[in-house]
Amino acid sequence: xxxxxxxxxxxxxxxxxxxxxxxxxxxxxxxxxxxxxxxxxxxxxxxxxxxxxxxxxxxxxxxxxxxxxxxxxxxxxxxxxxxxxxxxxxxxxxxxxxxxxxxxxxxxxxxxxxxxxxxxxxxxxxxxxxxxxxxxxxxxxxxxxxxxxx
Amino acid sequence: xxxxxxxxxxxxxxxxxxxxxxxxxxxxxxxxxxxxxxxxxxxxxxxxxxxxxxxxxxxxxxxxxxxxxxxxxxxxxxxxxxxxxxxxxxxxxxxxxxxxxxxxxxxxxxxxxxxxxxxxxxxxxxxxxxxxxxxxxxxxxxxxxxxxxx
DNA sequence: CAGGATCCAGTAGGATACTG
DNA sequence: CAGTATCCTACTGGATCCTG
Numbered sequence: 441x442x443x444x445x446x447x448x449x450x451x452x453x454x455x456x457x458x459x460x461x462x463x464x465x466x467x468x469x470x471x472x473x474x475x476x477x478x479x480x481x482x483x484x485x486x487x488x489x490x491x492x493x494x495x496x497x498x499x500x501x502x503x504x505x506x507x508x509x510x511x512x513x514x515x516x517x518x519x520x521x522x523x524x525x526x527x528x529x530x531x532x533x534x535x536x537x538x539x540x541x542x543x544x545x546x547x548x549x550x551x552x553x554x555x556x557x558x559x560x561x562x563x564x565x566x567x568x569x570x571x572x573x574x575x576x577x578x579x580x581x582x583x584x585x586x587x588x589x590x
Numbered sequence: 591x592x593x594x595x596x597x598x599x600x601x602x603x604x605x606x607x608x609x610x611x612x613x614x615x616x617x618x619x620x621x622x623x624x625x626x627x628x629x630x631x632x633x634x635x636x637x638x639x640x641x642x643x644x645x646x647x648x649x650x651x652x653x654x655x656x657x658x659x660x661x662x663x664x665x666x667x668x669x670x671x672x673x674x675x676x677x678x679x680x681x682x683x684x685x686x687x688x689x690x691x692x693x694x695x696x697x698x699x700x701x702x703x704x705x706x707x708x709x710x711x712x713x714x715x716x717x718x719x720x721x722x723x724x725x726x727x728x729x730x731x732x733x734x735x736x737x738x739x740x
Numbered sequence: 741c742a743g744g745a746t747c748c749a750g751t752a753g754g755a756t757a758c759t760g
Numbered sequence: 761c762a763g764t765a766t767c768c769t770a771c772t773g774g775a776t777c778c779t780g
Binding site for chain 3: 655659671692695
């Protein structure tokens, strides 16, 4: 059962893996993709992200390391590398090296990555779209805390 | 512009917040919800999660602290408390105290939480559903690494 | 039962310097 | 340009003990 035809049996696999269980492999996968940098990298490679002098959403396209680094402000080179390596290992992004001088490296989503990208963009959009609402709730919560203490 | 009618203007707010920017508040919100425990808590409160002697998906319903703790195996009491407090502060879950002895505390999703729950369940389901595929990719990647080194 | 408070180890992750 | 390697700190998060 470990060496079954994996790709087509996902509907079945869904019944076998359970992320609620600490020992289930899917728990680790969930941890890996539940990462702010993963969300932002996938959103970037998925075509979300303003390009100079243009509206917010572009087309999905291969992106270079430095390009990603610039778009995702605040990410360290270490974390970006680490994130991209992990995603490549899991088959979510592909890495292409073109032997120019200096070398050109591009990243893009795989089919598997594309199947996840929509979800991740949804998360990012949700955060951006409900920010005001969340801020309002926080104010209320903090005020209640303040009142309770005196 | 800070005190506008927040709830209905989300479509507008979406144009104002950008999680790609390190200084944008939505970046912090994205970090907060990009958390394995958040994903699992929302999945649990959203009705995903096997109940004894039953199929995998139940109905959304209020859940007690100990119940969540048992369902989400491996979570420490500290992290569960911390996660629930943060979600409560952000208006994603609500906390209800019933003054029995000992006290009964239940958690459930708010409307805001319900709007996020679908996305989070999607992430969890993706992880469970694509586990095999990811494992296959990892094997290939690791093998290639091994070959490259010798 | 549902946490709050403490203590402490592990590691995530930033800064810096160097390489093909 | 696109990383790798190293060092080091800060925070995450688990374990434990205690309370209303």
